[in-house]
Amino acid sequence: MNQSWVAFLPLFVKAAGITIWLSWLALMIGAFGGTLIALMRTSRFLPLRLVALLYTEFFRSIPILIVLFFAYFGVPLVLGIDLPPFAAATCALALHASSTMSEVVRAGIESVGKGQWEAAHASGMRYPAIMRYVVGPQAIRVILPPSVGVYVATLKESSLASIIGYIELTKTGLLVRESTGGGFAPLLVLAVIYFLINYAISLGGAALERRFDVGQKFLTVGAGQ
């Protein structure tokens, strides 16, 4: 019985992959949803702004675990459809990520000065073109750094999925710990793996930022207020 955790290392690696995939999927859905919410939030139509505000405040204010329980236990009760643990976890994480991302994207859009909108409007551009060619490319520089943080946060939060029995990284660690006699080592391995993944993401994010930073050309005063 008292097997070494080393034998389970391939299992850890596989589980790490699952965790990365789960949180990446949640982040992508969250970024897409968050962008929609942010566009509503910055719209000139009051009802859209209100709906977006409500959505953001709602999902920011309740624990992800509660959302997870709602998705896993509540949805079958209300809608009569069973969500598998993976789907429930993805939903809960994506809902939460979208509320965070909506604020990140909103800050990015609002960082672009009024003069940019006016110049674009004056040239005859409409909203979609302005977003795509003028405001979006400038906003992305502001959006990118905190987005990396949101990914890291989502990845850590994905460990909550272990509670509804989804076998991701944390759950794998706990199972290994049980079958190896409850030692301390598997927990340490978990911590190290989470650290390595998130540190890699941070490094990757920094590289991405450098790529999107068109030199210093961008920030200097006088260029675009």
Add this chain to the structure above:
Amino acid sequence: MTGPILEIDTLVKRFGSRTILDGLTMSVHPGEVVCFVGPSGTGKSTLLRCVNGLEDIQGGEIRFEGEKVEARSKRIVAVRKRIGMIFQQFNLYPHLTALENVVLAPVVVHGEARKEVEARARVLFEKVRLSHRIDAYPAQMSGGEQQRVAIARSLAANPHLLMFDEPTSALDPETVGDVLAVMRDLALEGRTMLVVTHEIRFAADVGTRMVFMDQGRIVEDRPPRDMLADPSTERAKRFLSSIQG
């Protein structure tokens, strides 16, 4: 005999309870260079912004080439396509090179082929004397250079009317002359221009009309030399003598 390109009839613009433009009426014919002067806060810039619908209006009517200007209408885009605007703060797109700044609207708004627009843009850069800065980003350029790119940008869509909103007010004194020289060339080409400016000498040399505004109204509207030589109102006389030093 051509009709006016721009007709403004008893225009009223308010911000909240403050009246900025107070029943202003004027028309502009093709080829005219109208220079707006007067104390700040008298609605000169706001007037330009009403003409291309950047501001909505509370009363009266604006017609550009016979078409009613309505800020909130979808058809405002058709008006804006034919009016070029130059801002005090340049408002170049900082993430695009000078060339890309000029090319963007003709390609995106007018649906022109990029190649053709680029060729035309190069000619425009010659005209504003910036051929050597074509690949620079706005933040790498001086204010005067940026403003000349902004002029090239507004010309790229072949506008029928050019509006300059204090184009040299944000510039270092030594770069003002370059921008004014380009504007002078445009006037000599016979372009129709509305210019809000404090450069009285430029207005006198280049303008065909000088409009003195105060408190949202037109106080005087005459050929610049006449007005400068002999302002017919006390208000204009005081302002012009103060600004000429």
